[in-house]
Amino acid sequence: MRAREPDLVGETDRDGVPIHYEVFGSGQTTLLMMGTFPVVDGHQWKAQVPYLARHFRVVTVDPRGNGRSGRPAGPAAYSDDVNAADALAVLHASGTDSAFLVALCSGIKWSLLVAERAPGRVRGIVAIAPGVHPLAPHPDPIQPVDHPDWAGDWEGWVAYHSGVLLPEPHSSKAYDDLVGWSLQTDLATITARTHAPLRPTEEQEAADLVRRLDLPMLVIHGTEDRCQPLERGRRLAELTGARFVVVEGGGHLPHARHPVLVNTKIKEFVHMTTVATSATATAAATATANAPVAVEGGAPWLFARDRKRRALWVCSPIGLGHVLRDLAIAHSLRERVPDLQIEWLAQSPVSDVVRAHGEIVHPASAELASESAHWESEAERHELHAFHALRRMDEILCANYMLFDDVVRETSYDLWVGDEAWDVDHFLHENPERKTAPYAFLTDVVGFLPVDAEHDLREVELTTDYNAEMIEHRERFPYVRDRSLFIGDLAELPDASLGRGLPTVRGWTERWFSTVPYVVPFDPSAYRRPAALRRELGYGTGYPLYVAAVGGTAVGRDLLELTAEAFALVRADEPDARLVMVTGPRIDPDELPDVEGMDKRGYVDGLFAHLAAADAAIVQGGLSTTMELVAARRPFVYFPLAHHWEQQHFVAHRLDHYGAGHRMDYRTTSPRDLAEAMRTARQSRPSYRPIRRGGADRAADQLASVLTGAR
């Protein structure tokens, strides 16, 4: 899923060739994200668009030859001049009087040609890895697609070309993206562009053009760029007096591989070049003489000693488990630091839950790109390849990190807490200079383990690469996290290897985390008398009561359907049995079948009380719900999502550690099997290993010590 959908999608016809563009946001200043050599479409800017659209109006273009734009035949149709005319047509079609042009590689030449044709419409150029080829002349180091070595092997060339552009380690996702976009076009199109007429052609001509245009410019260039030599960027910067940002070790695509840096540089450049003059602002000020004067940059600067203590709590929305433990920890933390104001940066359904508990939800939360919708889009038939889903969530993670980055620069916090805030954690390690407050990271899962190590070698390779990156991050920048808390005891972690040549999950966690006992968000002793609970909750006693629940996302729909069928069979043997089915906030109960004796409900507050009142529970393999059942000592059957690394490896291992639950597999379980398991579970008497107490308090001690200096 995309992090941000366009507000408007348009197409402009250029002599029969459609040029596709998209518009995001509505700021006064427009940024036109230019096309480039057509191995990509407008999605190449996916890590820029959501952030820049918070501050500016952003227009992206699919270059002719890729995406949803046309693919005319022959080199003449792909000349530099034609591409520049396309961009100008998009400016016109989108109703844009003037814009900053943000461009990569060949797109810089096209930007210059746009400015040459329509000088007033270009306010400045962001030139990333500029491909103004006559400057700093240099033989093209990349083999063209029609080089004899490739002999028409289009896919082979795409793999080669994509690899050359991304020399940085841990670039597998950017590489996969680039290959995918390249394969949207074909050999003939790329061959045509390769032989298209270029302009300018001479070094002097290029230099004259650049000087004559005299545009504000920002040049960003990687030292390991194998497509455009660094010297070319330097020359362009010299000619224009541009700010020259050199990305040491960066390849040809810094906007994809180093998005936080590139995003903040673009924003800074555009702001600097558009500083309001008094003259233009005076008229507006006079017109609204009685309106409050806008304070630039949001909140005023507040004298440090007058600031109240504030924490920003970033809570992952995947499953509702994190929020309940976070609320429990927050509660304990406030007992230790009474003047602490906690603000939650969280999206639905987490934000709804914290709001219901009277907590402060930071208003920027409304702008978070939806993770839940992404996970649901990745799941089907009780299967969710969680690692791939997380990996494909790169655009959303970057967008949400950038929002966080804005929030913490507008307000100063004494502590950032990230409960499995993968976005914050990853990008802070990639950009450690952006850490401006103590930061505590909490998690109940450490590292990725392949779910099909025998057959899926690509998955093995990728999880190893991601784990290696995590290890490098921590070892190189330990100061990024002031506290690293693993929720649970070390024995609750599998002792599996993080990959070839890497340490084990448990060994590495022992080195890099403090452990706190598993956090149960309620006092379990209050939930261990099912009969009393049943009376309290209005269920009454004297009949078998089953409860089924599938967490906070819609991924569990298939399991609920299976459970409904199984329950119909249970009723045949136990005619007075009842089933309470809790669908969660994202599944409409009306979409599930009706079965005699089955009561469907959406969200239920205090779900654990209902689970604890059950004779047996049916749940998926989410950690929080299963561990609540362990705490309440109720029998249950659970179905880890297929291909979900955390549920398959981490949760199952932890439940084994506690001797709890009957694990089942959705794919091999018939309604009859489940009915049988439900009846067996109901008659069992669990004797689980007890959960150590005080998890929330121990976690709060750790967080409080950051705030108060206590040891």
Add this chain to the structure above:
Amino acid sequence: MRDAGTCGTLDSVRARQPDRCGYAVRSGVRLYYEVFGDGPTTIVLLPPWSIVYSRIWKLQVPYFARHARVVVYDPRGNGRSDRPGNPSAYDDGELVADAVAVLDAVGVEDAVVVGLSVGARVLLALVAEHPERVSGAVFVGAHLLLTDRPNPLEATFEQERESYEDWGRWNAHSWRRDLAGFAEFFFGQAFPEPHSTRLVEEGTSWALETDAETLVATGSPRRRVLSPAEATSFAAKVRCPALVLHGDADRITPLSDGVALARALGAPLEVVTGGGHCVNARHPVWFNARVRRFVDEVSARARP
């Protein structure tokens, strides 16, 4: 008057010594200036009221000088500048002409100019009357009125009393009798923030660099200052980028004056919550970073 033979003030230790110093002379009055650094942009930090002199910018100079050429000068009436004794020598028109004289003497064509308190009033007139000399203007704790507001202190300035308490100390006789006592009171008002003892002591010591008679001339109601009508018409003439910075706990010039100025200029206002009159001195890191960003923005616009 101090020895004019060497650069720098008598303070033995400074974070950065000037690279150049000298005097601009206007109608026989010598104005001591200092130049630091050689960056592409020039920043001129105007002196405020002569109760202090250029050292009021001591927390700005070393930082700005790393990135720009910085010019400061002592106002007539304090520091190493001359001290004419006649109130009319301290008319706003004279102070504006001093600023121009220093720019000329140093060879500054145009600069980002920062004015604090009275200096902000000088800056407004400077930018309105000599727009070519100011590429960007920063108004800090601006001491200037855009609407008429009677100042009861002016009427009693020369009345002799038995004792002088609080703002009753704003009085020529009080200054003559106990300049240090007044200065301590005044800087207590200028720095209302807790933990500002060093600033109050230092401000008081700068006040004692001049003498009561000179200070009386600089505060006399007989000198001519910019009227609200003039200030309003000047503000409408400002075309360069501008920025207004003001503390909301400013006891010398209320925040509402800064708000009115920002509105008249159509310039952004940034408020320091809990900040007093001299946010540059009490909140230097924030101030330096904010002004540097403004200078960078102005330089980006002015890029050839």
